[in-house]
Amino acid sequence: MKAHDGMYIDGAWRPAAGTDTITVLNPVDEQPVGQVPAGTAEDVDAAVRAARAALPGWAATPPAERAVLIGALRDRLVARKDEIAETVTAELGAPLAFSEAVHAGVPIVVAGSYAELAAAHAFEETVGNSTVYLEPVGVVGAITPWNYPLHQIVNKVAPALAAGCTVVLKPAEDTPLTAQLFAEAVHDAGVPAGVFNLVTGLGPVAGQALAEHEGVDLVSFTGSTAVGKQIGATAGAAVKRVALELGGKSANVILPSADLAKAVNVGVANVMSNSGQTCSAWTRMLVHADQYDEAVELAAAAAAKYGPRIGPVVNAKQHARVRGYIAKGVEEGARVVAGGPEAPTEKGYFVQPTVFADVTPEMTIAQEEIFGPVVSIIRYTDEDDALRIANGTVYGLAGAVWAADDAEAVAFARRMDTGQVDINGGSFNPLAPFGGYKQSGVGRELGAHGLSEYLQTKSLQF
Ligand code: NAP
Ligand code: MG
Secondary structure (H helix, E strand, O other), rough: OOOOOOEEEEEEEOOOOOOOOEEEEOOOOOOEEEEEEEOOOOHHHHHHHHHHHHHHHHHHOOOOHHHHHHHHHHHHHHHHHHHHHHHHHHOOOOOHHHHHHHHHHHHHHHHHHHHHHHOOOEEEEEEEEEEEEEEEEEEEEEEOOOOOHHHHHHHHHHHHHHHHHHEEEOOOOOOHHHHHHHHHHHHHHHOOOOOEEOOOOOOHHHHHHHHHOOOEEEEEEEHHHHHHHHHHHOOOOOOOEEEEEOOOOOEEEEOOOOHHHHHHHHHHHHHHHHHHHOOOOOEEEEEEEHHHHHHHHHHHHHHHHHHHHHOOOOOOOHHHHHHHHHHHHHHHEEEEEEEOOOOOOOOOOOOOOOEEEEEEEOOOHHHHHOOOEEEEEEEEEOHHHHHHHHHOOOOOOOOEEEEHHHHHHHHHOOOOOOOOOOOOOOOOOOOOEEEEOOHHHOEEEEEHHHHHHEEEEEEEEE
């Protein structure tokens, strides 16, 4: 795997300020696949200065020209999609077919959507006797996680560039090679020097320095709620804009009129996908008491079909953490009907696809984000009970509702405290705003709403 030993700052790969490095491991066999520099506050400072210097020129570039460059970036991602998939597979451990379809495929669609939005968006509007200009917020500090290495980057960088902002990216320490490949694509697309900058490094060092830097106007963070709270506090103290895309504990609500087998099978597949490392995964399956035993049987059978082909989780810490949650579920009295806490292989960070029955809403496994291939099946007695359980966590990122007809499902979905709901298996829409209610976050990504996060208004009265 190709790795740069420098940072991408001001349009070139430059040596890092320090000598520390990060070794990237393949989660399948725990073998090294590459090494990148571990950036410090000094690297972050150089990158923020470059981004600030490039800001006036980029902000003044007509949106149509910015759109052309984002389109060129998309084309570079298309040209290198096989390499992207191989890189994500090497550092995240995702099965290659999934990397090709989702980890490489989705960011191409999102980048394309922002090429179109940059060209079509109204950056100026008239309100009575005022002209309102939508101007870029400024320098963006983007901090991304490893679970969808390229998607999380494109979700921030594409709208930021479309808005006329410049960016410093600190990607996850576990998946920096995909980020370096993205920086190459930005460079080859012809995006001007300083508009996009990359500093690889550790969260508490490079990430924190970026979030605290006074030259950053907006911090956009995706990751754990614990770190998100810290970043929100830092940004608040400095009166900086902040966008937080945090955890989830989403409910898959199966109403009695639904096609039970379909709802259960799609629900289990949703959780097992990406080895359960999806913030919007429907990790709680809510089933009516009368259908409970049948649903448990269906879910256990569905999970048993997966096995190790779901791929490992990302690292040793997550491997221990996820299996710790499974052990906790057993300890608190839930019943394992598929999988379990034992590692299925000696090498690699594999976790057994696990289904818990007899889960009650207050159990740890029904409240906390596990971020692994674990689904908890919870019994409800009537719709109000189902709603209470669905809304009964600190999170509110996503969810699903299944019923005989869409209208019945929509009526339930409208009462859920959550940012996205799939109705009867509705498919992913790259233009629909994505983001959380409650502690799942602040702000929205994707589509026009995602672009608005990077804009501020200036009103001129006549
Ligand atoms: P995390 O620590 O929140 O990582 C997210 C990003 O923030 C990474 O780039 C990380 O750098 C950086 N970071 C860490 N500490 C920081 C700090 N003090 N200041 C600034 N940036 C900092 O998440 P994680 O440790 O990788 O995963 C832990 C849990 O978070 C998971 O089990 C899951 O529950 C949740 N998670 C949620 C999402 C999501 O999409 N909502 C994604 C990933 C994880 P490093 O890579 O160096 O840590
Ligand atoms: Mg971390």
